[in-house]
Amino acid sequence: MTVNLAQAVREVLPSARADLERLVRIPSVSADPDAAPQLWASAFEVAGLLRGAGLPEVDVVTAGDSRPAVLGSRLGPPGAPHVLLYAHHDVQPPGEVADWDSDPFEPAERDGRLYGRGTADDKAGVAVHLAALRAHLGASTEGLPVGVTVLVEGEEEIGSPAVRDFLAAYADRLRADVVVFADAGNWSLDVPALTTTLRGGTGLVVEVRTLDHGLHSGMFGGPVPDALTALCRLLATLHDENGDVAVAGLVRGTSDSPEVAEEQFRAEAGLLDGVRLTGTGRLADRLSAGPAVTVIGIDAPPVATASNTLVPVARAKVSLRVAPGDDAAAARDALAAHLRAHAPWGARVTVQAGRAAAPFTARTGGRAYRCARSALEAAWGTPAVLAGAGGSIPFVTAYAGLFPDAEILITGVEDPATRAHGSNESLHLATFERACLAEALLLRNLARHDD
Numbered sequence: 001m002t003v004n005l006a007q008a009v010r011e012v013l014p015s016a017r018a019d020l021e022r023l024v025r026i027p028s029v030s031a032d033p034d035a036a037p038q039l040w041a042s043a044f045e046v047a048g049l050l051r052g053a054g055l056p057e058v059d060v061v062t063a064g065d066s067r068p069a070v071l072g073s074r075l076g077p078p079g080a081p082h083v084l085l086y087a088h089h090d091v092q093p094p095g096e097v098a099d100w101d102s103d104p105f106e107p108a109e110r111d112g113r114l115y116g117r118g119t120a121d122d123k124a125g126v127a128v129h130l131a132a133l134r135a136h137l138g139a140s141t142e143g144l145p146v147g148v149t150v151l152v153e154g155e156e157e158i159g160s161p162a163v164r165d166f167l168a169a170y171a172d173r174l175r176a177d178v179v180v181f182a183d184a185g186n187w188s189l190d191v192p193a194l195t196t197t198l199r200g201g202t203g204l205v206v207e208v209r210t211l212d213h214g215l216h217s218g219m220f221g222g223p224v225p226d227a228l229t230a231l232c233r234l235l236a237t238l239h240d241e242n243g244d245v246a247v248a249g250l251v252r253g254t255s256d257s258p259e260v261a262e263e264q265f266r267a268e269a270g271l272l273d274g275v276r277l278t279g280t281g282r283l284a285d286r287l288s289a290g291p292a293v294t295v296i297g298i299d300a301p302p303v304a305t306a307s308n309t310l311v312p313v314a315r316a317k318v319s320l321r322v323a324p325g326d327d328a329a330a331a332r333d334a335l336a337a338h339l340r341a342h343a344p345w346g347a348r349v350t351v352q353a354g355r356a357a358a359p360f361t362a363r364t365g366g367r368a369y370r371c372a373r374s375a376l377e378a379a380w381g382t383p384a385v386l387a388g389a390g391g392s393i394p395f396v397t398a399y400a401g402l403f404p405d406a407e408i409l410i411t412g413v414e415d416p417a418t419r420a421h422g423s424n425e426s427l428h429l430a431t432f433e434r435a436c437l438a439e440a441l442l443l444r445n446l447a448r449h450d451d
């Protein structure tokens with residue numbers, strides 16, 4: 001019997017879209033302690049959806065003090081591979097609601113895109129798994145050809161702080177031959193991608209002190225350095241004149257990704273006319289194979305209430321994206337050493353180190369990769385690009401460390417215009433359909449014995 005999976009996916013697509021919208025309406029912001037009830041509501045909603053999609057065993061689970069995750073599973077036919085399908089149900093905060101063209105937590109369709117926080121990152125990942133399961137378990141198809149465990153994490157957007165506890169607590173249920181992390185992007189609206197490398201992530205808070213109390217800037221200004229100016233000079237040493245990271249000891253590699261078209265990239269980034277891109281070398285390498293240092297926050301007097309005072313202390317939070325092949329903790333220590341060594345005017349610099357999430361490099365030569373590439377090519381009508389991504393998925397790295405034999409596939413529901421984490425995040429609906437079909441085909445390919 002020939003099963004038309006494309007038809008089965010088309011039939012289940014409206015239900016997957018409706019479920020996605022239901023999930024988007026729950027503001028499951030993991031960074032907001034006040035949103036804990038919404039995190040639980042979101043987890044229970046996901047659990048109900050997985051049960052409804054045909055998984056007999058579904059639980060809302062935690063490990064240590066983790067936010068709630070959902071684990072569901074269904075055995076496959078004897079001898080079939082077991083596949084772990086990953087997504088996360090927590091989202092980034094919406095930021096300034098005024099920056100959105102529609103309510104971030106009320107999904108709205110405009111021009112073929114569905115807008116709202118989490119429509120893509122990563123509630124669409126949940127919806128893709130639901131669609132793939134339903135397509136195989138529906139009346140017109142032959143049943144699920146592989147064993148499946150679905151893991152929907154609840155704290156990816158805060159860096160998965162409990163990932164090690166979680167993996168330790170549920171290792172038996174999470175063991176799989178193949179893992180599909182549906183939490184990344186595609187190359188373009190026309191070309192799918194498999195993400196083969198991830199940068200690691202770390203950071204620190206640097207504090208600069210020059211005085212034991214604030215001073216009148218007229219009576220003391222000139223010879224007495226203030227901490228905020230000293231901090232600015234210190235932060236300015238993090239990049240050279242070209243905008244390349246100037247911290248010694250960080251790995252800077254090259255990527256197999258095709259080169260990124262600069263004009264299109266500028267447009268997607270929303271870079272203002274006349275503002276130059278930073279750094280040297282191939283854009284694709286800068287985006288995924290090199291380090292990135294960014295000042296993401298400063299504690300200093302706000303402009304509105306600033307007085308003419310020499311500020312005694314100022315702090316900044318510095319984020320570091322770590323290149324594949326580097327050691328995240330060593331990279332963070334190199335950043336800390338750089339800051340200590342470059343204190344201007346003898347200012348006192350102290351550093352509070354943040355957590356370090358390792359970068360990731362996939363093994364791409366195995367059977368699951370062949371199955372995924374043929375599924376993506378069939379769903380999109382064009383071959384997939386293997387590409388590095390600049391972000392981090394801590395769960396991927398931790399999982400790969402615990403289960404080194406599992407083949408890890410990082411697939412995408414996003415496209416370059418998605419604006420994950422930004423205002424007006426959106427899902428391209430045609431891409432969503434292709435992602436659903438590709439995953440359904442992947443599960444079928446994995447079960448076949450002839451490739």
Ligand SMILES: [Zn+2]
Pocket residue numbers: 088121122156183
């Ligand atoms: Zn995500």
